[in-house]
Amino acid sequence: MEKINYKRSEPRLMKGNEALAESAIRADLDAYFGYPITPQSEILEYFEEQIPIRHGKVLQAESEVASINMVYGAAGAGARVMTSSSSPGVSLMQEGISYIASAQLPCLVVNVVRGGPGLGTIQPSQGDYFQAVKGGGHGDYHLIVLAPATVQEMADFVFDAFRLAEEYRCPAMILSDGALGQMMEKVELIEEGQFPKRNFSWATTGKPATRERNIITSLFIEPEKMEGINYDLQAKYAKIQKNEVRYELVETDDADIILVAFGLSARICQKTIELAREKGIKLGLIRPITLYPFPTNIIKEFADKAKFFLVVEMNAGQMVEDVALAVNGKKPVYYKGRMGGMIPTPEEVLVEVENIIAKQSEEKR
Amino acid sequence: MEKINYKRSEPRLMKGNEALAESAIRADLDAYFGYPITPQSEILEYFEEQIPIRHGKVLQAESEVASINMVYGAAGAGARVMTSSSSPGVSLMQEGISYIASAQLPCLVVNVVRGGPGLGTIQPSQGDYFQAVKGGGHGDYHLIVLAPATVQEMADFVFDAFRLAEEYRCPAMILSDGALGQMMEKVELIEEGQFPKRNFSWATTGKPATRERNIITSLFIEPEKMEGINYDLQAKYAKIQKNEVRYELVETDDADIILVAFGLSARICQKTIELAREKGIKLGLIRPITLYPFPTNIIKEFADKAKFFLVVEMNAGQMVEDVALAVNGKKPVYYKGRMGGMIPTPEEVLVEVENIIAKQSEEKR
Amino acid sequence: MLKANEIIFAGFGGQGVLSMGQIIAYAAMIEKKEVSWMPSYGPEMRGGTANCTVIVSNEKINSPIVSRFDSAIILNQPSLDKFEPAMKPGGILIYEKTCLVNLPTRTDIECYGVPAIEEAVKLNKKQVANMIILGFFLAKRPLLEHENVLKALKKVLPERHHHMIPVNEQALEVGRKLAGEMVLA
Amino acid sequence: MLKANEIIFAGFGGQGVLSMGQIIAYAAMIEKKEVSWMPSYGPEMRGGTANCTVIVSNEKINSPIVSRFDSAIILNQPSLDKFEPAMKPGGILIYEKTCLVNLPTRTDIECYGVPAIEEAVKLNKKQVANMIILGFFLAKRPLLEHENVLKALKKVLPERHHHMIPVNEQALEVGRKLAGEMVLA
Amino acid sequence: MIRGKVTINSSTCKGCELCIAACPQESLALSKQINLAGYRYAELAKDNCTGCINCALVCPEAAITVYRQQKAKKSVTTIGE
Amino acid sequence: MIRGKVTINSSTCKGCELCIAACPQESLALSKQINLAGYRYAELAKDNCTGCINCALVCPEAAITVYRQQKAKKSVTTIGE
Amino acid sequence: MENEIQDNGLEIVYKKPSTLTDTPLHYCPGCGHSVVHRVLMEVVDELGIQDKTIGVAPVGCSVFAYNYMNIDMQEAAHGRAGAVATGIKRVLPDKYVFSYQGDGDLAAIGTAETIHTVNRGENILMVFINNAIYGMTGGQMAPTSLEGMKTATSPYGRDVKLMGYPLKITELLAQLPGALYVTRQSVHTPNAVRKLKKAVKASFEYQKLNEGTCFIEVVSNCPSGWKQTPVQTMKWIEENMFPKYPLGDIKVPKF
Amino acid sequence: MENEIQDNGLEIVYKKPSTLTDTPLHYCPGCGHSVVHRVLMEVVDELGIQDKTIGVAPVGCSVFAYNYMNIDMQEAAHGRAGAVATGIKRVLPDKYVFSYQGDGDLAAIGTAETIHTVNRGENILMVFINNAIYGMTGGQMAPTSLEGMKTATSPYGRDVKLMGYPLKITELLAQLPGALYVTRQSVHTPNAVRKLKKAVKASFEYQKLNEGTCFIEVVSNCPSGWKQTPVQTMKWIEENMFPKYPLGDIKVPKF
Ligand SMILES: Cc1ncc(C[n+]2csc(CCOP(=O)(O)OP(=O)(O)O)c2C)c(N)n1
Ligand SMILES: Cc1ncc(C[n+]2csc(CCOP(=O)(O)OP(=O)(O)O)c2C)c(N)n1
Ligand code: SF4
Ligand code: SF4
Ligand code: SF4
Numbered sequence A, B: 001m002e003k004i005n006y007k008r009s010e011p012r013l014m015k016g017n018e019a020l021a022e023s024a025i026r027a028d029l030d031a032y033f034g035y036p037i038t039p040q041s042e043i044l045e046y047f048e049e050q051i052p053i054r055h056g057k058v059l060q061a062e063s064e065v066a067s068i069n070m071v072y073g074a075a076g077a078g079a080r081v082m083t084s085s086s087s088p089g090v091s092l093m094q095e096g097i098s099y100i101a102s103a104q105l106p107c108l109v110v111n112v113v114r115g116g117p118g119l120g121t122i123q124p125s126q127g128d129y130f131q132a133v134k135g136g137g138h139g140d141y142h143l144i145v146l147a148p149a150t151v152q153e154m155a156d157f158v159f160d161a162f163r164l165a166e167e168y169r170c171p172a173m174i175l176s177d178g179a180l181g182q183m184m185e186k187v188e189l190i191e192e193g194q195f196p197k198r199n200f201s202w203a204t205t206g207k208p209a210t211r212e213r214n215i216i217t218s219l220f221i222e223p224e225k226m227e228g229i230n231y232d233l234q235a236k237y238a239k240i241q242k243n244e245v246r247y248e249l250v251e252t253d254d255a256d257i258i259l260v261a262f263g264l265s266a267r268i269c270q271k272t273i274e275l276a277r278e279k280g281i282k283l284g285l286i287r288p289i290t291l292y293p294f295p296t297n298i299i300k301e302f303a304d305k306a307k308f309f310l311v312v313e314m315n316a317g318q319m320v321e322d323v324a325l326a327v328n329g330k331k332p333v334y335y336k337g338r339m340g341g342m343i344p345t346p347e348e349v350l351v352e353v354e355n356i357i358a359k360q361s362e363e364k365r
Numbered sequence C, D: 001m002l003k004a005n006e007i008i009f010a011g012f013g014g015q016g017v018l019s020m021g022q023i024i025a026y027a028a029m030i031e032k033k034e035v036s037w038m039p040s041y042g043p044e045m046r047g048g049t050a051n052c053t054v055i056v057s058n059e060k061i062n063s064p065i066v067s068r069f070d071s072a073i074i075l076n077q078p079s080l081d082k083f084e085p086a087m088k089p090g091g092i093l094i095y096e097k098t099c100l101v102n103l104p105t106r107t108d109i110e111c112y113g114v115p116a117i118e119e120a121v122k123l124n125k126k127q128v129a130n131m132i133i134l135g136f137f138l139a140k141r142p143l144l145e146h147e148n149v150l151k152a153l154k155k156v157l158p159e160r161h162h163h164m165i166p167v168n169e170q171a172l173e174v175g176r177k178l179a180g181e182m183v184l185a
Numbered sequence E, F: 001m002i003r004g005k006v007t008i009n010s011s012t013c014k015g016c017e018l019c020i021a022a023c024p025q026e027s028l029a030l031s032k033q034i035n036l037a038g039y040r041y042a043e044l045a046k047d048n049c050t051g052c053i054n055c056a057l058v059c060p061e062a063a064i065t066v067y068r069q070q071k072a073k074k075s076v077t078t079i080g081e
Numbered sequence G, H: 001m002e003n004e005i006q007d008n009g010l011e012i013v014y015k016k017p018s019t020l021t022d023t024p025l026h027y028c029p030g031c032g033h034s035v036v037h038r039v040l041m042e043v044v045d046e047l048g049i050q051d052k053t054i055g056v057a058p059v060g061c062s063v064f065a066y067n068y069m070n071i072d073m074q075e076a077a078h079g080r081a082g083a084v085a086t087g088i089k090r091v092l093p094d095k096y097v098f099s100y101q102g103d104g105d106l107a108a109i110g111t112a113e114t115i116h117t118v119n120r121g122e123n124i125l126m127v128f129i130n131n132a133i134y135g136m137t138g139g140q141m142a143p144t145s146l147e148g149m150k151t152a153t154s155p156y157g158r159d160v161k162l163m164g165y166p167l168k169i170t171e172l173l174a175q176l177p178g179a180l181y182v183t184r185q186s187v188h189t190p191n192a193v194r195k196l197k198k199a200v201k202a203s204f205e206y207q208k209l210n211e212g213t214c215f216i217e218v219v220s221n222c223p224s225g226w227k228q229t230p231v232q233t234m235k236w237i238e239e240n241m242f243p244k245y246p247l248g249d250i251k252v253p254k255f
């Protein structure tokens, strides 16, 4: 993935949700459509406060179903547009997201995940990983999924998400969680005016005499044509997989045990590494930043070196499947997680690591 | 999975959709709620014709969102209840399904899949595999997913689905496709009156003085409690995985190449086996009948014997991930599929097999 | 008889191609044969092309989807254009005479043009043209017993049209007779 | 000074626990320290318990979630019951005197009961009790420069309340003084 | 009486007969022939058309063009009123 | 004047003062004390209550029980009317 | 706790209905939700239908209604209480079924379910708490928020031309043939509560007739969302809500 | 094809509007959808706004509207055309935006989006084709199906007490302050088509004023779903549809 050096403002202390919203305004957002839901209502509230006195459009929709379809319309009209919600609301958007992916429209969907399933809790969770990366809607499609781990990334990834979405005509998602949305950290925001708009030749802006009419649709009633669309999509995904993978390596150089974790869990794991190294356990962390495209290759590489992998998630074990697919049987892949709004502690992750080590050395004996 | 020998009626020629609906009436369905969508509108139409002159309730809802929430209400009231739809409609149900799974209500959701993503086509597809088995809604939950391959199974699996759903308090899904829904085949229906109703102590039927009030909810605002719900769910899923896996083996005894396919694809593959064996290629087929719980173990077993696996799907490659997870690197796992409403032919599957054989023997040299 | 006969019925919506297929399917079921009937469905339901594939077999049918056919009943031009190339050599292709502009050209299949509409008009029921063709087909390819075809007819025809059974039977007979007279198209 | 100080602020909604935490966080940021502020949020927003965790550190903060604390500011009984056991040995626990029925019992931590409400009433602004406690805390744990705390106060207080800055400053001072007078609870 | 004429696109006409029902002059009728889509199409059967455009207004296929005797200096439009 | 009395559950009362505003007799007032949930609660402050139940009708916490001088033979109900 | 008749010649004329549980209500001080809960349970008590009544709670502040009402209840997804209640009533036609929903739930995300439930004349009671705000999520604009009203998502006041007009959904519903009884009540005074209770009682009694949906809007308050004291809210209801949402029966059954 | 003025002194007084493409319409013979398409494009032609007009097609028989109208168009998910049109109009406020929807789309699954689009007074035109049936999916009951009407999902006739009453959504919408112009038109006669066109033209002109939503219901037919010949359907419209869905303006702008 491309790395751009933007000019940034002085550091500020901001909530993740607000940093994300402010960043979107600075990314020259044309329109936001959304519906309140904890723990992300601050995003809508921030826009309702700022957009009228700055630039862009904001509308509180009657529901998440309406929101995502407003996004579809505005994106189809060539606008830079986003919505945000939390788990139940994002489930309601699945049909719309499938349409957007199929019609190949760029946009940003933010999911500030909370504990599920059902109404669940409003505490942080990563239970929507599968929905985000496998496609919770119908048919074969993908979102480009970015997983921030800090308030700084909540802000920055807005730019990345729009850049990728627009480059690939593909909806992008920021998969965050309640803790990242609600917490305040220092953030150096990208300054306004550095992120130019593209001119989309396919957008429905009114057909001038000089071009064919533009049509935004996902309907191709002949299956041969629909298959063609699917081949196009798959080719695009292959390209994204090739070019846009992003991850972070933490103390992996000498590590013989690899933690894999994203978002908030990855920060927990960093603390675990600290604790482990104090005890002489050589832990390292692979933090997928793009969940789709998934950093399969780097994990594959480490499958040769590491003794085992431990995937730490705030869910019942979802990304662990993608890690196992990457490792492909070369080394054991374990899972440790908490669910329904609970957050694993660095200490309990360490205990898990130690238990596995003990078990493995026992097996050897 | 339990096998029950039901008394059956004389063979009839029926459309898959109609056989399924008739079978549901014979399974003493209490209520159906649904909304028209091709290629499954016959299900609603059949009920609207038959239920008024037989037994049960039927209601054409205003949408799929309404349907699934009516199902929630009726299931919570202890009724045997179902809905059906096709891909875009099932996407709209994802929030409701997550609620039902979380509130642990038994019910049946039928997805007669069509080509996606988006509005797509109305031709048969298996593009909703991920949505069905990984959970298209938010949070960690599963449906019990049955994949029929014949009109006979379209009918029979209704009984299985309700039995499992009610035993585990877990929503079940029949994952079919447009072809199976629309085609006619001979079917011997299970006769009425053999499938007793259970009395659910948890159902909201009005609180008598003699018991505590019953509450159907998926809200557990303390994350500790919500995690408890999640542990219960995971324990249930483990039990389901242990007891309810179902699959079919076709000519696998002497096979050195294993096809894996479900539903309509599996029938295509059977023809491929025929063609292959004429050429002396020893093909066999594992047909997962339950997609969740997935028949991981049997695939694992064959990983020791087979040269390679070829997963044949009417999608861009979804079940292939679950097969690869089961094989865990022991043997190569390949994918062959068509998308967006296209159906692979037996011949092209065979060509794929031959290509892989050629490639492999080339690699050896 | 062949192990299986894979038949395509194709024409405009409203010409009765789906019910022709269903009659064959029902009759085959009555004879305890294996059978599958697969419509092409679509927004084209409402006009446009309609077709169905019927497989009649003595063995369990695996793939209900076939791309090559033993028999074809063709009631319009687009269907001929689509399905003539998909015929297996030695197959039979029957078309309604007045519905085609360009006739089939393959020489490795049997082709028959049946004046079904003309004959149906003679019976004062234009709608039974499809039954004339069906009679013709079954005479050329005696897959099924006549009496079972009649039983199947009763199944497929909605109750409210049962008064039309006699004219349908008559039509089958007309087709059968035409087949006797006609050796090659 | 410690590498990091992990502080919990807890009480009822409306007692100003969240803004206490924010003032610390802002001041730390002004001093170019690393900082994170994490609220507990919930339907309890509307009454019930509210709390926030603040980490002030000289190094990059990895986990913003902590389960053991160096410092605690406690404004009601349920919070004491919940967080007293979570204190690290040697930590400091400060509570408002009139808000508790049962006092803290641990002996391996420093505990102080501050008569903040009483003092606030003296200032004719009951709402600044939290600032008195904050002043007290910062006197006992001089994590931050006073001037930066004042700057932070201005940040956290909404514009429309800026006329209340003086009384808040006064309150901080009162707390600071109380701390000087008080050696152990 | 004003003299008019219609031409009907026989390949797009679907033979719905709405024009026939709408013609106050009963000028229109269905053809004996069928077109490639399988429909009998509408034709001008009598020479009494007044160019009132009623038929065109109700034609779902926009298959009808209507001509009318030139009047003084009305400018040509594509519009039905 | 009818004699009445109210008792107020001081642990569930949230001190919203709706009862105080609704009492035509101005019989009620907030306590000086706070309860465990941190609220000052309503109390009967004067002895002029008529048992009109107005306060109970508006109390969100159902914290108020109202008593009234026994009349001839009205049967006891739990109901507000 | 107390004896029914006291020694001193006082008799109990009002006490907490027995169908209300002892769980402390989680609502903010002075919130109208609690009053409506109590009134509902008073009627259930009075009619003796605890064993025949099934309630549906929404997503909104009243999501926990089932903690307080000692009857069988279901918690519906946001906006879908109408559909859930339909599901229950269709399979248990002899039971009393009611839904309880806020204005966001019923009139924003649940608009379709609300309209079609009433249009089908489902034989249920729908209780609609109009507090002109999204209470639970922290005071955002609701479809019923008044023109110019400041909320968390209309910080400059509701601009009706951009954000929509206050939606009088009750008036719309009253026009549907499926609606049997439609009324707007309030909780701002003791008398209003008395009337509300009458309406609730009538609705349960109508439900036996299977003649259509009963719909009660309750103009309520949200001290937290409105940033007013409870006593202020009651005044604000009168001065600001009633002009837009006037009290009274909008449709009464004709028999 | 033809010259504008013929040799024989005849001039063209009616021809296919140029903004209609040459793609043969996929609709069944005699279907009203086609007529409405044509009328819309006649107005676009006449106002010369092809380059400023963006249409939104629904899911329903008119899903392919974009194949026929030679303008920029979007195809919306079932029921969501109102939301999609809102999205477009908000970011392109100077363009003419219209949605085109069937009765299942607009008044069943899309009820919430429809009501809130109009309630916000989105400055768009909504065209609503009421053919009292789900045409595309094969003739199932629609919210607007008449009492007793037999459809694929009401084979014994619509039982309004079980299945809901014919929904007069247009009347409901007219009451929303966001609705600027609400009218019910038809296509059953040449004169009806003339009036429809007037309404469409007025709506596009109102759209420039930014004063609210224009909403045109077109009482249309579905020969396939109704199992009638096209000519029969026009009579059936008059005899059966109009008594329930009377023609005419329901709300006109007051300036
Ligand atoms: C699908 C979905 N969207 C949004 C939410 C968040 N949410 C919870 S309650 C609520 C609105 C509550 O407002 P209202 O219905 O008026 O009830 P009140 O709290 O005012 O009583 C919202 C938007 C949710 N839980 N689910
Ligand atoms: C989410 C979803 N549900 C259902 C459908 C199936 N569907 C397609 S069109 C349609 C109804 C069409 O009826 P109407 O809106 O009245 O349009 P008409 O065809 O009558 O013009 C339905 C239910 C769908 N495509 N998507
Ligand atoms: S223009 Fe008028 S008179 Fe001429 S054919 Fe058409 S309807 Fe008849
Ligand atoms: S109205 Fe048009 S389509 Fe119908 S018959 Fe006349 S010309 Fe043909
Ligand atoms: S019963 Fe009436 S008089 Fe007595 S305290 Fe209550 S409101 Fe006042």
Ligand code: SF4
Residues within 6 Å of the ligand: F008, F012, F013, F014, F015, F016, F017, F018, F019, F020, F041, F042, F055, F058, F059, F060, F061, F062, F063, F064, G030
């Ligand atoms: S109304 Fe109830 S809760 Fe409010 S102050 Fe009075 S007794 Fe307390």
Ligand code: SF4
Residues within 6 Å of the ligand: D046, G026, G027, G028, G030, G031, G032, G033, G061, G131, G135, G136, G221, G222, G223, G224, G225
């Ligand atoms: S937020 Fe408003 S509606 Fe919710 S409990 Fe508090 S006062 Fe009541």
Ligand code: SF4
Residues within 6 Å of the ligand: C046, H026, H027, H028, H030, H031, H032, H033, H061, H131, H135, H136, H221, H222, H223, H224, H225
């Ligand atoms: S099905 Fe009905 S609405 Fe659809 S095209 Fe045919 S006639 Fe028109």
Ligand SMILES: [Mg+2]
Residues within 6 Å of the ligand: G102, G103, G104, G129, G130, G131, G132, G133, G134, G135, G142
């Ligand atoms: Mg509300």
Ligand SMILES: [Mg+2]
Residues within 6 Å of the ligand: H102, H103, H104, H129, H130, H131, H132, H133, H134, H135, H142
């Ligand atoms: Mg319709």
